[in-house]
Amino acid sequence: MYAGIDNERKQMSTLIQVMNVEKLYGNQEILKDASTVINSNQKIGVIGRNGAGKSTLFKIIIGEEDIDDGTVRIHPDTRIGYLEQHDPYTPEDTVLDFLQSYTQKESWECGKVAAQFQLYEKELEAKIKGLSGGYQMRVKLTAMLLKEPNILLLDEPTNFLDLSTLLLLEKFLRGYKGAFMIISHDREFLERTCTSTLDVEHRQLSMHALSLGKYLEFKQQQLEMNLKQNEQVEKKRQQLQQFVDRFGAKNTKATQARSKEKQISRLQTIEIKTPLRKVRINIPKVEPRKGPAIEIKDMTIGYPEKTVAKDISFTINHGEKIAIVGDNGQGKTTLLKTLVEDIPSLQGSFRFFAHMDIGYYAQHVLRKLNNELSIYEYLDSIAIENTPREKILQMAGSFLFRDDDLNKKISVLSGGEKARLCMAGLLLQKHNCLFLDEPSNHLDFETVEALADALRHFEGTVLFVSHNRAFARVVATGIVEVKQGEVRRYYGNYDNYLEDLERQIDGKPQDSAQEKELPKTSKPQKKQIDIHAHRALQKRLRKLEKQIADTEQQKKDLFQWFEDNPTIYDEEKTQHYQQVTEELDHLEEQWLEIQEELSS
Numbered sequence: 001m002y003a004g005i006d007n008e009r010k011q012m013s014t015l016i017q018v019m020n021v022e023k024l025y026g027n028q029e030i031l032k033d034a035s036t037v038i039n040s041n042q043k044i045g046v047i048g049r050n051g052a053g054k055s056t057l058f059k060i061i062i063g064e065e066d067i068d069d070g071t072v073r074i075h076p077d078t079r080i081g082y083l084e085q086h087d088p089y090t091p092e093d094t095v096l097d098f099l100q101s102y103t104q105k106e107s108w109e110c111g112k113v114a115a116q117f118q119l120y121e122k123e124l125e126a127k128i129k130g131l132s133g134g135y136q137m138r139v140k141l142t143a144m145l146l147k148e149p150n151i152l153l154l155d156e157p158t159n160f161l162d163l164s165t166l167l168l169l170e171k172f173l174r175g176y177k178g179a180f181m182i183i184s185h186d187r188e189f190l191e192r193t194c195t196s197t198l199d200v201e202h203r204q205l206s207m208h209a210l211s212l213g214k215y216l217e218f219k220q221q222q223l224e225m226n227l228k229q230n231e232q233v234e235k236k237r238q239q240l241q242q243f244v245d246r247f248g249a250k251n252t253k254a255t256q257a258r259s260k261e262k263q264i265s266r267l268q269t270i271e272i273k274t275p276l277r278k279v280r281i282n283i284p285k286v287e288p289r290k291g292p293a294i295e296i297k298d299m300t301i302g303y304p305e306k307t308v309a310k311d312i313s314f315t316i317n318h319g320e321k322i323a324i325v326g327d328n329g330q331g332k333t334t335l336l337k338t339l340v341e342d343i344p345s346l347q348g349s350f351r352f353f354a355h356m357d358i359g360y361y362a363q364h365v366l367r368k369l370n371n372e373l374s375i376y377e378y379l380d381s382i383a384i385e386n387t388p389r390e391k392i393l394q395m396a397g398s399f400l401f402r403d404d405d406l407n408k409k410i411s412v413l414s415g416g417e418k419a420r421l422c423m424a425g426l427l428l429q430k431h432n433c434l435f436l437d438e439p440s441n442h443l444d445f446e447t448v449e450a451l452a453d454a455l456r457h458f459e460g461t462v463l464f465v466s467h468n469r470a471f472a473r474v475v476a477t478g479i480v481e482v483k484q485g486e487v488r489r490y491y492g493n494y495d496n497y498l499e500d501l502e503r504q505i506d507g508k509p510q511d512s513a514q515e516k517e518l519p520k521t522s523k524p525q526k527k528q529i530d531i532h533a534h535r536a537l538q539k540r541l542r543k544l545e546k547q548i549a550d551t552e553q554q555k556k557d558l559f560q561w562f563e564d565n566p567t568i569y570d571e572e573k574t575q576h577y578q579q580v581t582e583e584l585d586h587l588e589e590q591w592l593e594i595q596e597e598l599s600s
Ligand SMILES: Nc1ncnc2c1ncn2[C@@H]1O[C@H](COP(=O)(O)OP(=O)(O)OP(=O)(O)O)[C@@H](O)[C@H]1O
Pocket: 025, 026, 028, 030, 048, 049, 050, 051, 052, 053, 054, 055, 056, 057, 412, 413, 414, 415, 416, 417, 442, 444
């Protein structure tokens, strides 16, 4: 029995204690009387608005920032693993050399931990500089773990991660035995990895043994309950006051009136902190258009010494919101860069139809901000000419920059505050086509939601790269997949795509979006069911053959028209031809898959 209690104690010891901490930056109070305790088995998601003080809290814990008052106690057994924002390696190193020199561990130990992130012999021998961003992050995670920490501090680890690495990280964290604290604005990621939530709000820390979704529900209920209770208290106060007002002067009732006055003085309402301001983003209206917006034909992208993808052909129509998906290093950013003419295409061509005005948002915009400018000065300098001051203030307000904030210098802004500022600047330029490379990085939930909602209602065209699943799910009306030297439109919605990807991570064979509609034909089933499934497949095959014949005819007719009218350019027919071609490819692919299944 005693051993049991002992074990429990061992399992649950305090690692870090934060007591009544106060932290100031100039006049701005970041934390005040902030306290919390972090135990050895906790999996904590750290949430809070941009600029709330989350990164500051981590820096205080690892001793990089001083505090103005209070205490931070780190238990002697605590070994903190901090996922460094900067890269701890020289790019010329091979992965294994770096891991060994950084951690002083034997190569077999390095290999064992690295395997958790699917870094095997080939990757261990490769030079770090040749790895994609996702793989470099895997190397950093491996290095951190080799130092055998018992608590991990991860500050926005999901920024810049490709989905496969993200899913691997999720899987790893779900099986991790130690404690961790993760700052992230990705709700789904936190929901899937953490069981406690630390809310950084109103300059305080509040820890809850609830997963994020449950905590947010609880928070809402709590607020509603407090509001109700205050209403009741107020009602009671009014009743008592009425009695005092009516009978207070009467001698016969004086004693009762005095007692009621006492009761009034004892009534207490619960303090309700003013709710944080709501983010509401209005993208300036653009003229809606129809038909093709961007057409790409047989294009090859890459760099003089390296082709990234070739034979790219597809069309994007006005008003479409296209998510560009695929692992890091596969060429998503290269594709965007080629389309904004940052780099030339190697072969083939693309064109924008008339009246396209493109705005580009990417990570480098954040880095290039002039630190000396204030928020207002920056927005004023970037807005289209003659934008009235109130429009600038309105846009700044949508992104929660008001009053004193407007004079804040860019140099002191948090990651999320900088990202908001750049987005506000871009939207002030009134483009009708937006190319967004990881727009949700750094932004807090509320801002991401508001931005997703605004983009969905935007009448212009949007091409975006994002690993934030909640964001992509809301915004995307179409998907372009960049994978192994190919770029193609993916048929199926965003959820289908994610399911496919997760299956690959778990090592199960890929099941395309289309196959799911087919009857299941798994091996251990009874023969009767197999026959049933077989028939269903054959029926589907016949239906497909008919669809293919019809579509081929349509394509032929259209082609004939082009041959008969070589001098006329008909936008609608061109677009239709493109669609029919894609549809045909898609049908033929399905036909092949079913054929294969039937013959297996
Ligand atoms: N050196 C500094 N001088 C003045 N103000 C600062 C300094 N560093 C940070 N701040 C301010 O302190 C606040 C908290 O910053 P912090 O980086 O901790 O926020 P955060 O919660 O991590 O936000 P985000 O979600 O955007 O990363 C911000 O308003 C930021 O502008």
